Amino acid sequence: MTQRTATNRAKKKPATKASSSSRAQRNARSATPKARNARTSAAQAAPPSKKKPSSTQNQAKSKPASAANRKKAAASSTARTKSKTISANRSAQGKASARKQAVKKRTTKQKRTVLTSVHDAISAVGTLVGHFSKRVMLAFVAALVLAVGAIGTAVTTETRIQADLDGLPSYITEDMVSEARSMQAHYGHPAGCTIAQIIAESSYQGDLSRLAKEDHNLFGMKWANSFAKCNGVVGPTNWDTNEEYDGQYVQINDAFIEFESDKACIKFRSAVFLQASTYADNALIQQAIAERSSTLMAQGLQDAGWATDSSYANKLIAIMDQYDLYRFDI
Structure with missing residues:
Protein backbone atom coordinates (compact mmCIF):
# COMPACT_ATOMS: atom_id res chain seq x y z
CA MET A 1 0.00 0.00 0.00
CA THR A 2 2.92 2.42 0.97
CA GLN A 3 4.72 1.80 -2.23
CA ARG A 4 1.62 2.34 -4.32
CA THR A 5 0.99 5.60 -2.54
CA ALA A 6 4.50 6.78 -3.04
CA THR A 7 4.37 5.82 -6.63
CA ASN A 8 1.11 7.60 -7.05
CA ARG A 9 2.54 10.63 -5.36
CA ALA A 10 5.65 10.44 -7.55
CA LYS A 11 3.43 10.33 -10.58
CA LYS A 12 1.37 13.30 -9.46
CA LYS A 13 4.27 15.74 -9.31
CA PRO A 14 4.32 16.63 -12.96
CA ALA A 15 0.59 17.01 -12.76
CA THR A 16 1.11 19.43 -9.87
CA LYS A 17 3.46 21.53 -11.93
CA ALA A 18 1.10 21.47 -14.74
CA SER A 19 -1.58 22.55 -12.44
CA SER A 20 0.56 25.39 -11.22
CA SER A 21 1.16 26.45 -14.77
CA SER A 22 -2.52 26.27 -15.50
CA ARG A 23 -3.27 28.40 -12.50
CA ALA A 24 -0.71 30.94 -13.70
CA GLN A 25 -2.41 31.03 -17.07
CA ARG A 26 -5.81 31.40 -15.47
CA ASN A 27 -4.49 34.14 -13.29
CA ALA A 28 -3.03 35.81 -16.31
CA ARG A 29 -6.36 35.58 -18.16
CA SER A 30 -8.18 36.70 -15.10
CA ALA A 31 -5.78 39.62 -14.85
CA THR A 32 -6.38 40.56 -18.42
CA PRO A 33 -9.96 41.68 -17.82
CA LYS A 34 -8.78 43.71 -14.93
CA ALA A 35 -6.12 45.23 -17.05
CA ARG A 36 -8.64 45.90 -19.73
CA ASN A 37 -10.90 47.47 -17.21
CA ALA A 38 -8.05 49.51 -15.93
CA ARG A 39 -7.16 50.59 -19.45
CA THR A 40 -10.69 51.44 -20.13
CA SER A 41 -10.91 53.54 -17.00
CA ALA A 42 -7.69 55.25 -17.93
CA ALA A 43 -8.95 55.92 -21.40
CA GLN A 44 -12.11 57.38 -20.09
CA ALA A 45 -10.16 59.52 -17.66
CA ALA A 46 -7.72 60.65 -20.32
CA PRO A 47 -8.56 63.57 -22.63
CA PRO A 48 -9.85 62.79 -25.98
CA SER A 49 -7.29 61.91 -28.54
CA LYS A 50 -6.76 64.14 -31.57
CA LYS A 51 -5.95 61.27 -33.78
CA LYS A 52 -7.96 60.90 -36.94
CA PRO A 53 -10.67 58.40 -36.59
CA SER A 54 -9.94 55.15 -38.10
CA SER A 55 -12.01 53.66 -40.87
CA THR A 56 -13.67 51.50 -38.32
CA GLN A 57 -14.69 54.57 -36.39
CA ASN A 58 -15.93 56.21 -39.59
CA GLN A 59 -18.00 53.21 -40.27
CA ALA A 60 -19.28 53.33 -36.74
CA LYS A 61 -20.17 56.98 -37.18
CA SER A 62 -21.68 56.40 -40.57
CA LYS A 63 -24.10 53.84 -39.25
CA PRO A 64 -26.24 56.39 -37.45
CA ALA A 65 -26.25 58.54 -40.60
CA SER A 66 -27.34 55.56 -42.65
CA ALA A 67 -30.12 54.86 -40.18
CA ALA A 68 -31.26 58.48 -40.42
CA ASN A 69 -31.16 58.29 -44.15
CA ARG A 70 -33.16 55.15 -44.05
CA GLY A 167 -163.91 34.45 -82.02
CA LEU A 168 -162.12 31.25 -83.13
CA PRO A 169 -162.92 27.79 -81.72
CA SER A 170 -161.11 27.17 -78.41
CA TYR A 171 -159.01 24.33 -79.83
CA ILE A 172 -157.36 26.64 -82.39
CA THR A 173 -154.07 27.61 -80.75
CA GLU A 174 -151.53 30.37 -81.18
CA ASP A 175 -149.03 27.87 -82.68
CA MET A 176 -151.54 26.85 -85.33
CA VAL A 177 -152.20 30.45 -86.38
CA SER A 178 -148.52 31.37 -86.27
CA GLU A 179 -147.41 28.40 -88.38
CA ALA A 180 -150.25 28.99 -90.88
CA ARG A 181 -148.97 32.56 -91.33
CA SER A 182 -145.39 31.29 -91.66
CA MET A 183 -146.31 28.82 -94.41
CA GLN A 184 -148.21 31.57 -96.22
CA ALA A 185 -145.03 33.68 -96.17
CA HIS A 186 -142.82 30.82 -97.43
CA TYR A 187 -145.07 28.95 -99.88
CA GLY A 188 -147.93 31.36 -100.59
CA HIS A 189 -150.67 29.07 -99.26
CA PRO A 190 -153.37 31.40 -97.84
CA ALA A 191 -153.48 31.15 -94.03
CA GLY A 192 -157.26 31.60 -93.83
CA CYS A 193 -157.87 28.41 -95.85
CA THR A 194 -155.29 26.51 -93.76
CA ILE A 195 -157.14 27.34 -90.52
CA ALA A 196 -160.49 26.54 -92.18
CA GLN A 197 -159.15 23.08 -93.12
CA ILE A 198 -158.12 22.39 -89.49
CA ILE A 199 -161.63 23.22 -88.31
CA ALA A 200 -163.27 21.14 -91.07
CA GLU A 201 -161.00 18.08 -90.70
CA SER A 202 -160.40 17.93 -86.94
CA SER A 203 -163.45 19.41 -85.25
CA TYR A 204 -165.45 16.92 -83.27
CA GLN A 205 -168.16 17.89 -80.80
CA GLY A 206 -166.63 21.25 -79.96
CA ASP A 207 -163.08 19.89 -79.65
CA LEU A 208 -160.37 18.20 -81.69
CA SER A 209 -160.80 14.63 -82.90
CA ARG A 210 -158.62 11.85 -81.52
CA LEU A 211 -156.60 11.73 -84.74
CA ALA A 212 -155.77 15.42 -84.28
CA LYS A 213 -155.12 15.20 -80.52
CA GLU A 214 -153.13 11.98 -80.36
CA ASP A 215 -151.31 11.99 -83.72
CA HIS A 216 -151.34 15.77 -84.46
CA ASN A 217 -152.79 15.02 -87.88
CA LEU A 218 -154.91 18.17 -88.31
CA PHE A 219 -155.86 17.66 -91.98
CA GLY A 220 -156.72 13.95 -92.14
CA MET A 221 -153.67 13.29 -94.42
CA LYS A 222 -153.25 9.63 -95.28
CA TRP A 223 -150.03 7.68 -95.19
CA ALA A 224 -147.65 6.99 -98.09
CA ASN A 225 -144.33 5.21 -97.82
CA SER A 226 -142.58 8.21 -99.37
CA PHE A 227 -143.38 10.20 -96.19
CA ALA A 228 -141.38 7.95 -93.92
CA LYS A 229 -138.22 10.08 -93.87
CA CYS A 230 -139.86 13.51 -93.88
CA ASN A 231 -139.14 15.96 -91.05
CA GLY A 232 -141.66 15.85 -88.24
CA VAL A 233 -143.18 12.54 -89.36
CA VAL A 234 -143.35 9.77 -86.76
CA GLY A 235 -144.90 7.03 -88.90
CA PRO A 236 -148.20 5.52 -90.07
CA THR A 237 -151.15 4.90 -87.79
CA ASN A 238 -154.54 3.27 -88.60
CA TRP A 239 -157.90 4.93 -87.88
CA ASP A 240 -161.55 4.40 -88.78
CA THR A 241 -162.92 7.21 -90.91
CA ASN A 242 -166.15 8.09 -92.75
CA GLU A 243 -165.83 8.86 -96.44
CA GLU A 244 -168.35 9.73 -99.15
CA TYR A 245 -168.59 7.55 -102.23
CA ASP A 246 -171.30 8.31 -104.83
CA GLY A 247 -173.29 10.35 -102.34
CA GLN A 248 -173.13 7.70 -99.63
CA TYR A 249 -170.91 7.78 -96.49
CA VAL A 250 -168.90 4.67 -95.79
CA GLN A 251 -166.78 3.94 -92.73
CA ILE A 252 -163.38 2.50 -93.54
CA ASN A 253 -160.10 1.81 -91.73
CA ASP A 254 -157.08 3.46 -93.32
CA ALA A 255 -153.47 4.44 -92.57
CA PHE A 256 -152.89 8.04 -91.58
CA ILE A 257 -149.71 10.03 -90.79
CA GLU A 258 -148.62 10.56 -87.21
CA PHE A 259 -146.67 13.82 -86.57
CA GLU A 260 -144.46 15.08 -83.79
CA SER A 261 -146.52 18.24 -83.24
CA ASP A 262 -149.25 20.46 -84.65
CA LYS A 263 -146.63 22.80 -86.15
CA ALA A 264 -144.88 19.84 -87.81
CA CYS A 265 -148.18 18.82 -89.37
CA ILE A 266 -148.94 22.32 -90.75
CA LYS A 267 -145.40 22.61 -92.12
CA PHE A 268 -145.64 19.17 -93.76
CA ARG A 269 -148.88 20.17 -95.52
CA SER A 270 -147.22 23.12 -97.30
CA ALA A 271 -143.65 21.81 -97.66
CA VAL A 272 -144.46 18.23 -98.78
CA PHE A 273 -148.09 17.36 -99.36
CA LEU A 274 -149.07 20.38 -101.48
CA GLN A 275 -145.80 20.15 -103.42
CA ALA A 276 -147.04 17.02 -105.18
CA SER A 277 -147.85 17.73 -108.81
CA THR A 278 -151.56 17.02 -108.20
CA TYR A 279 -151.75 20.22 -106.14
CA ALA A 280 -148.73 22.23 -107.28
CA ASP A 281 -149.82 22.11 -110.94
CA ASN A 282 -153.47 22.88 -110.26
CA ALA A 283 -154.46 26.16 -111.93
CA LEU A 284 -156.82 27.24 -109.16
CA ILE A 285 -154.19 26.64 -106.47
CA GLN A 286 -151.61 28.55 -108.47
CA GLN A 287 -154.06 31.43 -108.86
CA ALA A 288 -154.87 31.29 -105.16
CA ILE A 289 -151.15 31.58 -104.34
CA ALA A 290 -150.73 34.46 -106.76
CA GLU A 291 -153.73 36.35 -105.38
CA ARG A 292 -153.41 35.05 -101.83
CA SER A 293 -157.05 34.04 -101.87
CA SER A 294 -158.42 31.50 -99.42
CA THR A 295 -161.59 31.10 -101.52
CA LEU A 296 -159.60 30.07 -104.61
CA MET A 297 -157.44 27.81 -102.45
CA ALA A 298 -160.51 25.96 -101.16
CA GLN A 299 -161.80 25.47 -104.70
CA GLY A 300 -158.40 24.33 -105.91
CA LEU A 301 -158.09 21.72 -103.13
CA GLN A 302 -161.46 20.19 -104.09
CA ASP A 303 -160.60 20.32 -107.77
CA ALA A 304 -157.28 18.55 -107.16
CA GLY A 305 -159.01 15.75 -105.23
CA TRP A 306 -158.12 16.54 -101.63
CA ALA A 307 -161.39 15.03 -100.38
CA THR A 308 -164.14 12.77 -101.72
CA ASP A 309 -166.78 15.14 -100.35
CA SER A 310 -168.46 16.90 -103.25
CA SER A 311 -169.24 19.96 -101.12
CA TYR A 312 -165.73 20.21 -99.59
CA ALA A 313 -164.92 23.68 -101.02
CA ASN A 314 -168.28 25.08 -99.93
CA LYS A 315 -167.77 23.78 -96.39
CA LEU A 316 -164.36 25.48 -96.20
CA ILE A 317 -165.77 28.75 -97.52
CA ALA A 318 -168.62 28.61 -95.02
CA ILE A 319 -166.12 28.15 -92.16
CA MET A 320 -164.02 31.08 -93.45
CA ASP A 321 -167.10 33.27 -93.56
CA GLN A 322 -168.21 32.21 -90.06
CA TYR A 323 -164.87 33.00 -88.35
CA ASP A 324 -163.71 35.74 -90.71
CA LEU A 325 -160.58 33.81 -91.64
CA TYR A 326 -159.87 36.04 -94.66
CA ARG A 327 -158.20 38.45 -92.26
CA PHE A 328 -155.27 35.99 -92.04
CA ASP A 329 -154.60 36.26 -95.77
CA ILE A 330 -153.33 39.83 -95.43
Whole structure:
Protein backbone atom coordinates (compact mmCIF):
# COMPACT_ATOMS: atom_id res chain seq x y z
CA MET A 1 0.00 0.00 0.00
CA THR A 2 2.92 2.42 0.97
CA GLN A 3 4.72 1.80 -2.23
CA ARG A 4 1.62 2.34 -4.32
CA THR A 5 0.99 5.60 -2.54
CA ALA A 6 4.50 6.78 -3.04
CA THR A 7 4.37 5.82 -6.63
CA ASN A 8 1.11 7.60 -7.05
CA ARG A 9 2.54 10.63 -5.36
CA ALA A 10 5.65 10.44 -7.55
CA LYS A 11 3.43 10.33 -10.58
CA LYS A 12 1.37 13.30 -9.46
CA LYS A 13 4.27 15.74 -9.31
CA PRO A 14 4.32 16.63 -12.96
CA ALA A 15 0.59 17.01 -12.76
CA THR A 16 1.11 19.43 -9.87
CA LYS A 17 3.46 21.53 -11.93
CA ALA A 18 1.10 21.47 -14.74
CA SER A 19 -1.58 22.55 -12.44
CA SER A 20 0.56 25.39 -11.22
CA SER A 21 1.16 26.45 -14.77
CA SER A 22 -2.52 26.27 -15.50
CA ARG A 23 -3.27 28.40 -12.50
CA ALA A 24 -0.71 30.94 -13.70
CA GLN A 25 -2.41 31.03 -17.07
CA ARG A 26 -5.81 31.40 -15.47
CA ASN A 27 -4.49 34.14 -13.29
CA ALA A 28 -3.03 35.81 -16.31
CA ARG A 29 -6.36 35.58 -18.16
CA SER A 30 -8.18 36.70 -15.10
CA ALA A 31 -5.78 39.62 -14.85
CA THR A 32 -6.38 40.56 -18.42
CA PRO A 33 -9.96 41.68 -17.82
CA LYS A 34 -8.78 43.71 -14.93
CA ALA A 35 -6.12 45.23 -17.05
CA ARG A 36 -8.64 45.90 -19.73
CA ASN A 37 -10.90 47.47 -17.21
CA ALA A 38 -8.05 49.51 -15.93
CA ARG A 39 -7.16 50.59 -19.45
CA THR A 40 -10.69 51.44 -20.13
CA SER A 41 -10.91 53.54 -17.00
CA ALA A 42 -7.69 55.25 -17.93
CA ALA A 43 -8.95 55.92 -21.40
CA GLN A 44 -12.11 57.38 -20.09
CA ALA A 45 -10.16 59.52 -17.66
CA ALA A 46 -7.72 60.65 -20.32
CA PRO A 47 -8.56 63.57 -22.63
CA PRO A 48 -9.85 62.79 -25.98
CA SER A 49 -7.29 61.91 -28.54
CA LYS A 50 -6.76 64.14 -31.57
CA LYS A 51 -5.95 61.27 -33.78
CA LYS A 52 -7.96 60.90 -36.94
CA PRO A 53 -10.67 58.40 -36.59
CA SER A 54 -9.94 55.15 -38.10
CA SER A 55 -12.01 53.66 -40.87
CA THR A 56 -13.67 51.50 -38.32
CA GLN A 57 -14.69 54.57 -36.39
CA ASN A 58 -15.93 56.21 -39.59
CA GLN A 59 -18.00 53.21 -40.27
CA ALA A 60 -19.28 53.33 -36.74
CA LYS A 61 -20.17 56.98 -37.18
CA SER A 62 -21.68 56.40 -40.57
CA LYS A 63 -24.10 53.84 -39.25
CA PRO A 64 -26.24 56.39 -37.45
CA ALA A 65 -26.25 58.54 -40.60
CA SER A 66 -27.34 55.56 -42.65
CA ALA A 67 -30.12 54.86 -40.18
CA ALA A 68 -31.26 58.48 -40.42
CA ASN A 69 -31.16 58.29 -44.15
CA ARG A 70 -33.16 55.15 -44.05
CA LYS A 71 -35.67 56.82 -41.76
CA LYS A 72 -35.84 59.79 -44.08
CA ALA A 73 -36.14 57.51 -47.05
CA ALA A 74 -38.79 55.53 -45.25
CA ALA A 75 -40.56 58.74 -44.28
CA SER A 76 -40.26 59.99 -47.86
CA SER A 77 -41.53 56.69 -49.16
CA THR A 78 -44.37 56.78 -46.67
CA ALA A 79 -45.15 60.33 -47.72
CA ARG A 80 -45.09 59.36 -51.37
CA THR A 81 -47.22 56.34 -50.59
CA LYS A 82 -49.66 58.50 -48.67
CA SER A 83 -49.64 61.02 -51.50
CA LYS A 84 -50.29 58.27 -54.01
CA THR A 85 -52.96 56.80 -51.71
CA ILE A 86 -54.56 60.20 -51.30
CA SER A 87 -54.37 60.80 -55.03
CA ALA A 88 -55.76 57.34 -55.69
CA ASN A 89 -58.48 57.89 -53.11
CA ARG A 90 -59.29 61.28 -54.60
CA SER A 91 -59.34 59.74 -58.05
CA ALA A 92 -61.49 56.88 -56.84
CA GLN A 93 -63.73 59.33 -55.02
CA GLY A 94 -63.89 61.45 -58.15
CA LYS A 95 -64.77 58.42 -60.25
CA ALA A 96 -67.27 57.27 -57.65
CA SER A 97 -68.76 60.73 -57.55
CA ALA A 98 -68.91 60.79 -61.33
CA ARG A 99 -70.57 57.37 -61.34
CA LYS A 100 -73.01 58.54 -58.69
CA GLN A 101 -73.80 61.61 -60.73
CA ALA A 102 -74.25 59.48 -63.85
CA VAL A 103 -76.45 57.03 -61.96
CA LYS A 104 -78.38 59.90 -60.47
CA LYS A 105 -78.89 61.41 -63.91
CA ARG A 106 -79.98 58.05 -65.32
CA THR A 107 -82.28 57.49 -62.34
CA THR A 108 -83.75 60.97 -62.71
CA LYS A 109 -84.19 60.40 -66.42
CA GLN A 110 -85.78 57.02 -65.80
CA LYS A 111 -88.07 58.52 -63.17
CA ARG A 112 -89.06 61.24 -65.60
CA THR A 113 -89.61 58.65 -68.29
CA VAL A 114 -91.68 56.51 -65.91
CA LEU A 115 -93.65 59.52 -64.75
CA THR A 116 -94.21 60.54 -68.36
CA SER A 117 -95.32 56.99 -69.20
CA VAL A 118 -97.59 56.89 -66.17
CA HIS A 119 -99.02 60.25 -67.11
CA ASP A 120 -99.56 59.11 -70.67
CA ALA A 121 -101.08 55.86 -69.43
CA ILE A 122 -103.40 57.74 -67.08
CA SER A 123 -104.38 60.08 -69.89
CA ALA A 124 -104.96 57.10 -72.18
CA VAL A 125 -106.98 55.33 -69.51
CA GLY A 126 -108.95 58.50 -68.93
CA THR A 127 -109.60 58.78 -72.63
CA LEU A 128 -110.56 55.13 -72.83
CA VAL A 129 -112.77 55.47 -69.79
CA GLY A 130 -114.36 58.47 -71.41
CA HIS A 131 -114.89 56.58 -74.64
CA PHE A 132 -115.89 53.52 -72.69
CA SER A 133 -118.34 55.53 -70.63
CA LYS A 134 -119.76 57.01 -73.80
CA ARG A 135 -119.90 53.61 -75.39
CA VAL A 136 -121.47 52.16 -72.27
CA MET A 137 -124.02 54.91 -72.21
CA LEU A 138 -124.70 54.49 -75.91
CA ALA A 139 -124.88 50.72 -75.49
CA PHE A 140 -127.16 51.16 -72.51
CA VAL A 141 -129.38 53.55 -74.40
CA ALA A 142 -129.38 51.24 -77.42
CA ALA A 143 -130.17 48.26 -75.22
CA LEU A 144 -132.88 50.25 -73.50
CA VAL A 145 -134.34 51.25 -76.84
CA LEU A 146 -134.15 47.65 -78.05
CA ALA A 147 -135.68 46.43 -74.81
CA VAL A 148 -138.47 48.96 -75.06
CA GLY A 149 -138.89 48.03 -78.73
CA ALA A 150 -138.90 44.34 -77.85
CA ILE A 151 -141.43 44.93 -75.11
CA GLY A 152 -143.49 46.99 -77.48
CA THR A 153 -143.19 44.32 -80.15
CA ALA A 154 -144.06 41.61 -77.64
CA VAL A 155 -147.06 43.58 -76.47
CA THR A 156 -148.07 44.24 -80.06
CA THR A 157 -147.57 40.60 -80.99
CA GLU A 158 -149.50 39.42 -77.95
CA THR A 159 -152.26 41.88 -78.71
CA ARG A 160 -152.36 40.76 -82.34
CA ILE A 161 -152.39 37.08 -81.41
CA GLN A 162 -155.14 37.67 -78.92
CA ALA A 163 -157.07 39.54 -81.58
CA ASP A 164 -156.41 36.69 -84.02
CA LEU A 165 -157.72 34.09 -81.62
CA ASP A 166 -160.77 36.08 -80.62
CA GLY A 167 -163.91 34.45 -82.02
CA LEU A 168 -162.12 31.25 -83.13
CA PRO A 169 -162.92 27.79 -81.72
CA SER A 170 -161.11 27.17 -78.41
CA TYR A 171 -159.01 24.33 -79.83
CA ILE A 172 -157.36 26.64 -82.39
CA THR A 173 -154.07 27.61 -80.75
CA GLU A 174 -151.53 30.37 -81.18
CA ASP A 175 -149.03 27.87 -82.68
CA MET A 176 -151.54 26.85 -85.33
CA VAL A 177 -152.20 30.45 -86.38
CA SER A 178 -148.52 31.37 -86.27
CA GLU A 179 -147.41 28.40 -88.38
CA ALA A 180 -150.25 28.99 -90.88
CA ARG A 181 -148.97 32.56 -91.33
CA SER A 182 -145.39 31.29 -91.66
CA MET A 183 -146.31 28.82 -94.41
CA GLN A 184 -148.21 31.57 -96.22
CA ALA A 185 -145.03 33.68 -96.17
CA HIS A 186 -142.82 30.82 -97.43
CA TYR A 187 -145.07 28.95 -99.88
CA GLY A 188 -147.93 31.36 -100.59
CA HIS A 189 -150.67 29.07 -99.26
CA PRO A 190 -153.37 31.40 -97.84
CA ALA A 191 -153.48 31.15 -94.03
CA GLY A 192 -157.26 31.60 -93.83
CA CYS A 193 -157.87 28.41 -95.85
CA THR A 194 -155.29 26.51 -93.76
CA ILE A 195 -157.14 27.34 -90.52
CA ALA A 196 -160.49 26.54 -92.18
CA GLN A 197 -159.15 23.08 -93.12
CA ILE A 198 -158.12 22.39 -89.49
CA ILE A 199 -161.63 23.22 -88.31
CA ALA A 200 -163.27 21.14 -91.07
CA GLU A 201 -161.00 18.08 -90.70
CA SER A 202 -160.40 17.93 -86.94
CA SER A 203 -163.45 19.41 -85.25
CA TYR A 204 -165.45 16.92 -83.27
CA GLN A 205 -168.16 17.89 -80.80
CA GLY A 206 -166.63 21.25 -79.96
CA ASP A 207 -163.08 19.89 -79.65
CA LEU A 208 -160.37 18.20 -81.69
CA SER A 209 -160.80 14.63 -82.90
CA ARG A 210 -158.62 11.85 -81.52
CA LEU A 211 -156.60 11.73 -84.74
CA ALA A 212 -155.77 15.42 -84.28
CA LYS A 213 -155.12 15.20 -80.52
CA GLU A 214 -153.13 11.98 -80.36
CA ASP A 215 -151.31 11.99 -83.72
CA HIS A 216 -151.34 15.77 -84.46
CA ASN A 217 -152.79 15.02 -87.88
CA LEU A 218 -154.91 18.17 -88.31
CA PHE A 219 -155.86 17.66 -91.98
CA GLY A 220 -156.72 13.95 -92.14
CA MET A 221 -153.67 13.29 -94.42
CA LYS A 222 -153.25 9.63 -95.28
CA TRP A 223 -150.03 7.68 -95.19
CA ALA A 224 -147.65 6.99 -98.09
CA ASN A 225 -144.33 5.21 -97.82
CA SER A 226 -142.58 8.21 -99.37
CA PHE A 227 -143.38 10.20 -96.19
CA ALA A 228 -141.38 7.95 -93.92
CA LYS A 229 -138.22 10.08 -93.87
CA CYS A 230 -139.86 13.51 -93.88
CA ASN A 231 -139.14 15.96 -91.05
CA GLY A 232 -141.66 15.85 -88.24
CA VAL A 233 -143.18 12.54 -89.36
CA VAL A 234 -143.35 9.77 -86.76
CA GLY A 235 -144.90 7.03 -88.90
CA PRO A 236 -148.20 5.52 -90.07
CA THR A 237 -151.15 4.90 -87.79
CA ASN A 238 -154.54 3.27 -88.60
CA TRP A 239 -157.90 4.93 -87.88
CA ASP A 240 -161.55 4.40 -88.78
CA THR A 241 -162.92 7.21 -90.91
CA ASN A 242 -166.15 8.09 -92.75
CA GLU A 243 -165.83 8.86 -96.44
CA GLU A 244 -168.35 9.73 -99.15
CA TYR A 245 -168.59 7.55 -102.23
CA ASP A 246 -171.30 8.31 -104.83
CA GLY A 247 -173.29 10.35 -102.34
CA GLN A 248 -173.13 7.70 -99.63
CA TYR A 249 -170.91 7.78 -96.49
CA VAL A 250 -168.90 4.67 -95.79
CA GLN A 251 -166.78 3.94 -92.73
CA ILE A 252 -163.38 2.50 -93.54
CA ASN A 253 -160.10 1.81 -91.73
CA ASP A 254 -157.08 3.46 -93.32
CA ALA A 255 -153.47 4.44 -92.57
CA PHE A 256 -152.89 8.04 -91.58
CA ILE A 257 -149.71 10.03 -90.79
CA GLU A 258 -148.62 10.56 -87.21
CA PHE A 259 -146.67 13.82 -86.57
CA GLU A 260 -144.46 15.08 -83.79
CA SER A 261 -146.52 18.24 -83.24
CA ASP A 262 -149.25 20.46 -84.65
CA LYS A 263 -146.63 22.80 -86.15
CA ALA A 264 -144.88 19.84 -87.81
CA CYS A 265 -148.18 18.82 -89.37
CA ILE A 266 -148.94 22.32 -90.75
CA LYS A 267 -145.40 22.61 -92.12
CA PHE A 268 -145.64 19.17 -93.76
CA ARG A 269 -148.88 20.17 -95.52
CA SER A 270 -147.22 23.12 -97.30
CA ALA A 271 -143.65 21.81 -97.66
CA VAL A 272 -144.46 18.23 -98.78
CA PHE A 273 -148.09 17.36 -99.36
CA LEU A 274 -149.07 20.38 -101.48
CA GLN A 275 -145.80 20.15 -103.42
CA ALA A 276 -147.04 17.02 -105.18
CA SER A 277 -147.85 17.73 -108.81
CA THR A 278 -151.56 17.02 -108.20
CA TYR A 279 -151.75 20.22 -106.14
CA ALA A 280 -148.73 22.23 -107.28
CA ASP A 281 -149.82 22.11 -110.94
CA ASN A 282 -153.47 22.88 -110.26
CA ALA A 283 -154.46 26.16 -111.93
CA LEU A 284 -156.82 27.24 -109.16
CA ILE A 285 -154.19 26.64 -106.47
CA GLN A 286 -151.61 28.55 -108.47
CA GLN A 287 -154.06 31.43 -108.86
CA ALA A 288 -154.87 31.29 -105.16
CA ILE A 289 -151.15 31.58 -104.34
CA ALA A 290 -150.73 34.46 -106.76
CA GLU A 291 -153.73 36.35 -105.38
CA ARG A 292 -153.41 35.05 -101.83
CA SER A 293 -157.05 34.04 -101.87
CA SER A 294 -158.42 31.50 -99.42
CA THR A 295 -161.59 31.10 -101.52
CA LEU A 296 -159.60 30.07 -104.61
CA MET A 297 -157.44 27.81 -102.45
CA ALA A 298 -160.51 25.96 -101.16
CA GLN A 299 -161.80 25.47 -104.70
CA GLY A 300 -158.40 24.33 -105.91
CA LEU A 301 -158.09 21.72 -103.13
CA GLN A 302 -161.46 20.19 -104.09
CA ASP A 303 -160.60 20.32 -107.77
CA ALA A 304 -157.28 18.55 -107.16
CA GLY A 305 -159.01 15.75 -105.23
CA TRP A 306 -158.12 16.54 -101.63
CA ALA A 307 -161.39 15.03 -100.38
CA THR A 308 -164.14 12.77 -101.72
CA ASP A 309 -166.78 15.14 -100.35
CA SER A 310 -168.46 16.90 -103.25
CA SER A 311 -169.24 19.96 -101.12
CA TYR A 312 -165.73 20.21 -99.59
CA ALA A 313 -164.92 23.68 -101.02
CA ASN A 314 -168.28 25.08 -99.93
CA LYS A 315 -167.77 23.78 -96.39
CA LEU A 316 -164.36 25.48 -96.20
CA ILE A 317 -165.77 28.75 -97.52
CA ALA A 318 -168.62 28.61 -95.02
CA ILE A 319 -166.12 28.15 -92.16
CA MET A 320 -164.02 31.08 -93.45
CA ASP A 321 -167.10 33.27 -93.56
CA GLN A 322 -168.21 32.21 -90.06
CA TYR A 323 -164.87 33.00 -88.35
CA ASP A 324 -163.71 35.74 -90.71
CA LEU A 325 -160.58 33.81 -91.64
CA TYR A 326 -159.87 36.04 -94.66
CA ARG A 327 -158.20 38.45 -92.26
CA PHE A 328 -155.27 35.99 -92.04
CA ASP A 329 -154.60 36.26 -95.77
CA ILE A 330 -153.33 39.83 -95.43
